[in-house]
Amino acid sequence: MGISLGPNQYGKAEVRLVTVRREGAVHHLRDLTVSTALRGELEATHLTGDNSAVLATDTQKNTVYAFAKQQDVGEIEDFALRLGRHFVDTQEKITTARITIAEHGWERIPVGGAPHDHAFSRSGGESRTTTVTVHGDRAWVVSGVDGLTVLKSTGSEFHGFPREEYTTLAETDDRILATAVTARWRYQGSTDIDWAKSHQEIRRTLLEAFATKHSLSLQQTLYTMGEAVLLARPEVAEVRLSLPNKHHFLVDLSPFxxxxxxxxxxxxxxxxxxxxxxxxxxxxxxxGPAWTEAVL
Ligand SMILES: O=c1[nH]c(=O)c2[nH]c(=O)[nH]c2[nH]1
Structure with missing residues (x-):
């Protein structure tokens, strides 16, 4: 009974690429997940471990980043065509390249009604939440938002932190700041509140504070966002925020x-x-009992 290698392919899956293109003060943001898959004469690596035809998946990833620098990404179809053509044209043993790209949409955060130059919110994926506790003749309302993903492509610094034995992080005076906001706010006073309007205004206030605060740390941004809600909305007693720092690392393109x-x-x-x-x-x-450690 013979045994042979059937169909196979290999590549780098889900390369997370974010680009910022500057037009004066206005930044243009692109956010892609790119996967590459190559096919061709690849029996050798499977059967003997001879890698002479194997363009490393690490190289494929680097190519995605280098191409994004060298030419505006443009339409994802064009970017995918350029990448696919490159792999097939430059690698003798590669006959087929399949490039799959998902683009994640971002919208400019409106500030005072005008689209912000460099602050964005991710389209979709957000939920509005509430937890209501009724006890006797009283009720407590805690509402919030989950998955409100925001990013600013400048206006964020992080420096002055302790440098000790295990510190490698470089100080920066210009970085991307991105987070997915989980917020909970506790209402006080009566329950006779226009919930929809309150939610809309708190959300707008959180977004505007994120967009406009020049950030020296995400902690400072957190406080500013909570403070802005309390200043604008008397019906809110307290705001809790959970902010993952969604790190965006500058790709080192110097080897190329x-x-x-x-x-x-x-x-x-x-x-x-x-x-x-x-x-x-x-x-x-x-x-009230709605605001225990069980909430956020
Ligand atoms: O805004 C930040 N706060 C931190 O506490 C921290 N720590 C870190 O490594 N990067 C950052 N950024």
Missing amino acids: GLENHNEVFYAADRPYGLIEGTVVRDEAEEP
């Missing part, structure tokens, strides 16, 4: 003779910093 002036980023999904905190009004009503 390319400079990267905050243009091409690798969007890491884990691990991530998790910044959490509460901002509370001095004269806030006492929390």
Whole structure:
């Protein structure tokens, strides 16, 4: 009974690519997940471990990043065509390349009604939440938002942190700041509240604060966002925020003779910093049983 290798392919799956293109103060953001898969004369590596035809998946990933720097990504179809053509044309043993791209949509955060230059919110994936506790003749309402993903492509710094034996992080005065906001706010006073309007205004306030605060740390941004809600909305006693720091690492393109002036980023999904905190009004009503550790 003979045994042979059947259909096979290989590549780098889910390369997370974020690009920022600057037009004066206006930044244009692209967010793609790119997968490459190559086919061809690849029996040798499977049967004997001879890798002479195997363009490393690491090289495929680097190609995605280098191409994003060298030419505007443009339409994802064009970007995929350029990549696929490149792999087939440059690798003798590669006959077929399949490039799959998902583009993640971002919208400009409106500030005072005008689209912001460099602050964005991700389209979709967001939920509005509430937890209501009724006890006797009283009720407590805690509402919030999950998965409100936001990013600013400048206006964020992080420096001045302790440098000790295990510190490698470089100080930066210009980085991408991105997070998926989980927020909970505790209402006080009556339950005779226009919930929809309150939600809409709190959400708008959170977004505007994120967009406009020049950030020295995500912690500072967290406090500013909570404070802004308390300043704008008297019906809110307290705001809790859980903010994952969705790190965007500058891709080192220097091995390919390319400079990267905050243009091409690798969007890491884990691990991530998790910044959490509460901002509370001095004269806030006492929390009811809805506001225990069980909430957020
Ligand atoms: O805004 C930040 N806060 C931190 O606590 C932190 N830690 C880190 O590595 N990067 C950052 N960024």
